[in-house]
Amino acid sequence: MKLLQSLIMALKSILANKLRSFLTMLGIIIGVAAVIILVGLVGGFSNNITSSFARLGANTINVMIMRGKTVTVKDIEGFALEHGEFFSAYTPNVSMGNATIKNRTDSLTTNVSGVNELAEQIDSIELAAGRFICYLDCESQRRVCVIGSYIAKELAVGLGDSIRINGYHFDVIGIKEQKDGGTASSADDVVYLPYTTTARLGRSQVSNYKLLVEDLNKINEASDILSDYLVEATGSENNFRIISAQAMTDTVNELTGTLSLVLVGIAGISLLVGGIGIMNIMIVSVTERTREIGIRKSIGAKQRDIMSQFLIEAIVTSALGGMLGIAVGAGLSVPLGKLMGLTAAVSPTAVSIAFGVSAGIGIIFGYFPALRAARLNPIDALRYE
Amino acid sequence: MIDFCDVYKIYQMGDYAVHALDGVSLHIEEGEFVSIVGASGSGKSTCMNIIGCLDEPSYGQYILNGRDVSHLSSNELANIRNRMLGFVFQQYNLIAKLNVLENVELPLLYQGVSSAERHARACESLARVDLSDKLKNLPSQLSGGQQQRVSIARALVSQPKVILADEPTGALDSKTGQDVINLLRQLNQEGHTIVLITHEENLAVQAKRMVRLSDGKIVEQCVMENSASF
Ligand SMILES: Nc1ncnc2c1ncn2[C@@H]1O[C@H](COP(=O)(O)OP(=O)(O)OP(=O)(O)O)[C@@H](O)[C@H]1O
Ligand SMILES: [Mg+2]
Numbered sequence: 039m040k041l042l043q044s045l046i047m048a049l050k051s052i053l054a055n056k057l058r059s060f061l062t063m064l065g066i067i068i069g070v071a072a073v074i075i076l077v078g079l080v081g082g083f084s085n086n087i088t089s090s091f092a093r094l095g096a097n098t099i100n101v102m103i104m105r106g107k108t109v110t111v112k113d114i115e116g117f118a119l120e121h122g123e124f125f126s127a128y129t130p131n132v133s134m135g136n137a138t139i140k141n142r143t144d145s146l147t148t149n150v151s152g153v154n155e156l157a158e159q160i161d162s163i164e165l166a167a168g169r170f171i172c173y174l175d176c177e178s179q180r181r182v183c184v185i186g187s188y189i190a191k192e193l194a195v196g197l198g199d200s201i202r203i204n205g206y207h208f209d210v211i212g213i214k215e216q217k218d219g220g221t222a223s224s225a226d227d228v229v230y231l232p233y234t235t236t237a238r239l240g241r242s243q244v245s246n247y248k249l250l251v252e253d254l255n256k257i258n259e260a261s262d263i264l265s266d267y268l269v270e271a272t273g274s275e276n277n278f279r280i281i282s283a284q285a286m287t288d289t290v291n292e293l294t295g296t297l298s299l300v301l302v303g304i305a306g307i308s309l310l311v312g313g314i315g316i317m318n319i320m321i322v323s324v325t326e327r328t329r330e331i332g333i334r335k336s337i338g339a340k341q342r343d344i345m346s347q348f349l350i351e352a353i354v355t356s357a358l359g360g361m362l363g364i365a366v367g368a369g370l371s372v373p374l375g376k377l378m379g380l381t382a383a384v385s386p387t388a389v390s391i392a393f394g395v396s397a398g399i400g401i402i403f404g405y406f407p408a409l410r411a412a413r414l415n416p417i418d419a420l421r422y423e
Numbered sequence: 424m425i426d427f428c429d430v431y432k433i434y435q436m437g438d439y440a441v442h443a444l445d446g447v448s449l450h451i452e453e454g455e456f457v458s459i460v461g462a463s464g465s466g467k468s469t470c471m472n473i474i475g476c477l478d479e480p481s482y483g484q485y486i487l488n489g490r491d492v493s494h495l496s497s498n499e500l501a502n503i504r505n506r507m508l509g510f511v512f513q514q515y516n517l518i519a520k521l522n523v524l525e526n527v528e529l530p531l532l533y534q535g536v537s538s539a540e541r542h543a544r545a546c547e548s549l550a551r552v553d554l555s556d557k558l559k560n561l562p563s564q565l566s567g568g569q570q571q572r573v574s575i576a577r578a579l580v581s582q583p584k585v586i587l588a589d590e591p592t593g594a595l596d597s598k599t600g601q602d603v604i605n606l607l608r609q610l611n612q613e614g615h616t617i618v619l620i621t622h623e624e625n626l627a628v629q630a631k632r633m634v635r636l637s638d639g640k641i642v643e644q645c646v647m648e649n650s651a652s653f
Binding site (some may be wrong): 040043050051054329330332333334335336337338339340341342343416417420 | 501502505
């Protein structure tokens with residue numbers, strides 16, 4: 039018997055029991071839709087995080103020295119110069135934490151960091167007015183600062199004005215161009231000082247650095263070289279920490295990978311339950327149609343014909359369920375993502391895997407009932423009431 | 424055509440064995456019309472099921488059309504049922520959700536006949552039993568006699584050599600039953616070998632030969648003189 043005939047027969051029998059077929063498919067529909075939605079949402083989530091890291095600066099490496107033998111700014115400078123093929127710039131990064139900024143009357147708190155003249159290149163800072171911190175500013179520990187557009191606007195200060203940072207007077211020598219919407223806690227809500235000044239006022243040692251790696255492909259290798267150097271310089275790998283956007287992205291990707299595996303696993307359980315539902319219904323259907331099977335056998339249906347009839351019915355049921363699931367999943371992914379503030383995309387891989395799995399479930403769980411139908415003895419089947 | 428050599432069918436029921444067929448030897452020529460009669464439980468259906476390759480003998484040999492079919496594989500038996508044999512059952516045994524035409528096409532479907540030819544041959548077969556106007560009806564929308572004619576059309580559609588009818592009139596009134604027997608006699612005249620089971624003597628005597636079973640044994644065989652008078 040031809041495949042097309044079997045397909046038509048299967049569709050007929052599925053349509054003859056619409057409600058039952060739909061309920062049978064429901065497990066598959068939910069499972070497939072869940073796989074597609076979850077993969078889409080996790081993908082959107084991971085894109086979100088990756089792009090926010092990229093904004094941090096994908097090609098910078100942050101170093102934090104916590105203890106061990108002292109490593110001076112000169113040491114880092116020497117190291118960066120020696121490995122010029124990896125590192126094109128470096129800056130100390132002395133954080134004052136949240137400092138209070140005041141003009142005459144208004145005040146706000148923001149993150150203040152002490153850097154050298156190369157930070158302009160490293161953080162790709164563009165100035166709307168004035169100049170950036172220069173070498174001499176650092177050498178002479180000048181009380182000068184470069185402020186973000188948000189600070190300038192909020193405190194109504196301009197170039198040449200004087201502001202107070204934690205009580206100390208600073209002259210505004212540069213104003214950063216607005217880059218990040220000009221809102222609080224954005225890249226426009228920053229203050230840069232010469233690192234020497236920051237270190238002295240905070241009575242702190244320089245312990246954080248930022249290094250620029252122009253070639254993104256070399257960033258992992260550069261991290262390794264830096265790490266080797268610091269192990270020697272500080273005495274132990276526990277004395278410092280290296281953080282790069284790349285490494286963080288890798289960690290996040292690993293995390294979201296695990297997350298999606300877990301979620302897809304849960305959805306897979308739903309698919310399994312759906313498959314068992316199909317098996318159950320197929321067994322009921324074989325029992326119900328025992329007499330029909332007997333009639334078909336008496337007029338010449340072979341085992342193979344009966345087998346394919348029931349197997350195709352199971353496959354068509356689960357594949358139809360799979361297609362409905364894909365439709366539901368694809369339809370819900372984007373709006374659900376929007377609801378969660380993510381840009382979820384329907385992944386073609388997830389769609390094809392989900393469809394393949396659902397058809398496979400039909401084969402696996404339909405096989406046993408179909409075999410049972412095919413093996414029925416024609417006489418017993420004909421006598422069945 | 425049909426050759427039974429000392430055929431036994433034994434059902435083991437716990438401690439004791441039921442001899443449904445107890446050493447039956449029967450020879451049916453091509454073109455014959457044989458009726459099998461006997462009391463209820465005498466083994467008529469068992470005999471018919473073995474003739475129809477639906478069941479296997481426990482012992483003995485069954486030769487159909489020159490071929491020993493006692494122990495063939497289920498696929499080969501299906502093939503023989505499909506091409507050489509046509510069944511007519513007491514309960515019609517039509518598939519309820521298929522319409523008349525689809526029911527009659529079914530044996531051809533399993534032969535892999537193309538859809539156009541299937542349609543043509545099924546229509547022809549249905550015309551033969553005078554049901555050309557009911558092609559799209561479901562079996563449940565037909566009378567018992569009409570359903571039995573559909574099942575005869577289905578038995579005819581693959582042009583089988585042998586038509587086996589197990590109490591085809593059992594569920595019909597005597598007038599309709601006689602119509603069915605007339606149809607079978609016509610088919611016999613056209614060359615089909617026919618085996619008919621019935622317990623109505625007045626129908627059985629319309630065959631060319633009558634075989635009487637009792638407790639799984641053939642107890643009487645007689646050739647009808649009047650058979651030519653049809
Ligand atoms: N599957 C079976 N298991 C056990 N015994 C069986 C089975 N099938 C038939 N028999 C027995 O075999 C004997 C013959 O049965 P069969 O159906 O051939 O009778 P029959 O002549 O067709 O009767 P009826 O006129 O009532 O249809 C009976 O005694 C029956 O109980
Ligand atoms: Mg019987």
